[in-house]
Amino acid sequence: MAEFLPLWLFAGVCVFLLFGYPVAFSLAGTALLFAAGGAMFGTFDAVFLEALPNRLFGIVRNETLIAVPLFVLMGVLLEKSKLAERLLDSMAMLFGTMRGGLGISVILVGMLMAASTGIVGATVVTMGMISLPTMLRRGYDPALATGTICATGTLGQIIPPSIALVLLGDVMSNAFQKAQLEMGVFSPKTVSVGDLFVGALIPGLILVALYIVYVAGVAWLQPHKAPAVPKEELRRGVDDSSLAMEIIKGLLPPLLLILAVLGSILGGLATPTEAAGVGAFGAAILAWASGKLSLQTLKDSVLATTKVTGMVFMILIGASLFSLVFRGFGGEELIHEFFNQLPGGVISAVLIVMLVMFFLGFILDFIEITFVVVPIVAPVLLAMGLDPIWLGIMMAINLQTSFLTPPFGFALFYLRGVAPPEVKTQSIYKGVIPFIMIQLFVLLLLSVWPELATWLPEVIYAD
Template identity: 40%
Template sequence: MSDGVLGLTQLFLFLFFIMLGFPIAFTLMAMGLFFGYLGMQERIFDLLVQRTYAIMANDVLISVPLFVFMGYIIERANILDRLFRSLQMASGNIPGSLAVATLATCALFATATGIVGAVVTLMGLLALPPMLRAGYDVKLATGVIAAGGCLGILIPPSIMLILFGATAGVSVVQLYAAAFIPGVMLAGLYVLYAVGIAIVKPGVAPRLPPEEVAVPFTTILRSLMSSFLPLALLIALVLGCILLGLATPSEAAAMGSLGAIILAVIYRSFTWGKLKESVFLTARTSAMVCWLFVGSAIFSSVFGYLGGQALVEEFFKSLPLNQFTFMVLAQLLIFILGWPLEWTEIIVIFVPIFLPLLDDFGVDPLFFGVMIALNLQTSFLSPPVAMAAFYLKGVAPKHVRLEQIFAGCMPFIYIVVICMISVYVFPGLVTWLPEQLYGGAGDAPTINMEAPPPGGFAEEEIALPPAQ
C-alpha cells in the first residue's frame, strides 16, 4: 500500500469510527499514532510531545476558556429572563412581536455565551411556552428558537472564529471585523422573515392582546435600562476593545469575564455554588477543545506526511474547477460534514485540508472563514442530525414533535443560503469593515498565533525521516 493510500485509509477509518460513536479527540490521536508509527516509527512519539506542548502554549487559545467562563456566568446570572421580558414589551406593537423578541434575545445571549446548546435550551424553556400560549404556529416558534440560538457561532466574539484563526493562521481580530456585518445581516434576515410571515399569515403569529401591549413607555425604558443595556454594553466593550486594537482577544475575554461576574453580583444571582459550577463547566469545555486541537495536530501531521494531503490537492486540481465551483464544492462538503460532526471537529480536522488550496483558486482565507461560519449555522439546523432541534425537543412540551421542529428549521436554512449567496456576490460585506479599521491585512493588530502552517505542521519541526 502506497503512503498516499495509507493516508486516505487513515481518513476513512477515522470517519468510520466516529460514526460508531467513539470519542473524536482520542480517535484522532489513536489514528494518528497508529498510522504515524507505520510511517515514521518511534518519531511519532516525539511529534506527540511537541504538538501537545505547542497547543497548550498557544496564546490565542487562552481566550477560549475565558469567553466560555464569561458565557457560563452570564447564563447563570438570570439575565436571560429579564432580557426577554424587556424585549417582549419593547416589540409589542410589531407583527410577530414574540418571535422578534425571541430572535433579539437569542442574538444577544448567543453572542455573549457562544454555547448553542445552552441558548437553545434556555430559550426553549423561556420563550416557547409564551409563543405557544399566544397561538403561534409550532413550526415558526421552534424554528425561531433553534435558528436564533446558533447565531453565536458567527457573531463576534465567536469561539468558532478563534479556533478558525488558530487553525488557519488568520488574525482573529480581522476575522471578528469581517464576520460582524454578515452576522448582523443574518440576524436581520431572520427578523424580517418573522415579521413578514406574521404579516402575510397572521394566523401563524397572532398579535398579543391589547392589555399585554399597552405598557407605559417609562416602564419599557426602565426595563431595557436594567436588562438589555448592561449586557449589550458588556458585549460592545469586549468587542470594541478587540476591533480597535485596545486589547487582544485574551485580554478582552478576561475583561468580559470580570464584567460578567460584576453583572451577576448586581443582579444578586452570584453565589459560590454557581461560580464553582461555571469553573467546572469551563474546564470541561476547554479541555475538550484543547484535546481536539492536539488530536487534530497529530492526525493532520501524519496525514500530510503519508501523502494524503497531496492526493487531496491533486484530486481537486485535476477537476475543472474555478474559484466559484471550488467554493461551491467546499461549502457543500462542509454542509454534509455538519450532519454527523460538531463545528469544532469540522474546523480542526477538515478545514486544514482545504486551506492549501485557497491560494490555487484565489480565495482569501478571511473570506473563506466567514463563509464557513455562515455555513456552520446549517449544521445545527439541518436534519437528520440537527443538534439545535434535539436540544429544543428535550425541553419542549410533549405535543411538540421532532418533525415539526425540523420543518420549522427549514426556512431558516434557506435564509442562511441566501445570506451566503449575498456575501459571495458582494464580498465587500466581509472585507469593508477590516479595510476601514485596518486598511489591509498588514495593518491589523497583530497577535502571536503560534499557529501551524495551513494544512498541517512542518516536517522539519521533528526532523522526520523521508517516507519509505
C-alpha cells in the same frame, strides 16, 4: 491503492464517530492504528510523528486559545445571572403587540446574547425554557416557534465574540502562514481572530435581518402562525411612562458588556484573548449585581468551563495527531493534485469544499470539522489566492448550519431537551429548514460580494 490511504483514514474516523466513540479518541486512535499498519507495510514513515511533541507544546502555550475558557466562563456566568429573561421581557414589551412580535423579540435577544456569550447551547436552552411556552400559549405555530429559537441560538457561531471564530481564526492563521511558505511569499500581512471578529459583523447582522424578514413575512401572510399578544398581558401593569425605563434596564447590562468586549477589540485596545478576560470579569459583575453570584454558582460555572475547555483541547490534540498521519500518507499532495486538476479552478475548489463541509455538518460537530477538515483544505485554497478573512467567514457560516442539520444538529437536541412534550420532533426539524436556506443564501451573497466580509476589516485596520 496506497495513494488513497488518506481517504481511508478519513473514512475510518467517520466510522468510529458513527459508532459513538468520543471525537478526540476517534481521531487519535484511528491515526495511530493507520500509522502502525502503514509502518508495518512500508507505506508510512514514522518520522512524521517526530513533530508531535512540538505540536502539543504549541497547543498548550497558544495565547489565542486562552480566549476559549474565558469566553465559555463569560457565557456560563451570564446564563446564571438570568440576563436573558429580563432582556426578553424588555423586547417583548417593545415588539410583542405586533404580529410576529414575539418571534422578532426572540431573534433580537438571541443576537444580543450571541454578542455577549457566543455559546449556542446556552442561548437555545435559555430561549427554549423562557420563550417557547409563551409562544405556544399565544398560538404560535410550533414549527415556526422552534425553528426561530434554534436558528437564533446559532447566531453565537457567527456574531463575535464567538468561540467558533476563535478556533477557526487560530486554524486559519496557521493555514495562511503555510500557504505563504508554499507560494514563496513572505508578506507581513496576517490573519487573526480579531480579523474574523470584524469580518463577521456585517454577515452576522445580515443573517439577523433576514431572520426578522422571514418571521415578519410569515406573520403577514399567515397571521394565525404568529399572532400579536395583547398589550395588557405583555406589560403586566407597566404604564407607558415607565416602559422606556424598563426597556433600558433590560438592555443596558448586555450592551455594556458588548461594548467592553467588542469595543476593546475594534478599538485596538485589547486582543481577543484580553477582551475575553474583560468579558469574563464583566459577566461576574453582572451576576453579582443581579444577586445570582454565590460560591456554589461560581463552582458550577468553573466546573462547566473546565469540561468544555478540556473537550476542545483534547479534540485539538487528537486532530493534530490525525493531521500528522494524514500528511505522512501523502494526503496534502492528494488534495493539491485534486484541486489543481479541477475544471473551473478556484471556483470549483471552493464550491466542492463548501459542499463537503455542509454535508459533513450532518454527522460531525463544528469543532471536528474545524480541526480536521479546515487545516487540510485551507492552505490549498489560500495558496490559490483567496482572501483568508473571506474564506474564514464563509467557513464559519457553513459550519453554523451544522447545528441545524439533522440527524446530529446540536441545536435540535438542545431544544428537544427543554421543549414541552406536546411539541413533536418533526415540528422542530420542519421549523429549521427555512433558516438553513437563509444561511445558505447568505453564503451565496458572500460568494458574489466578498466585500461583505472584507470591507470592514480593511477600513478598521487600514494604515
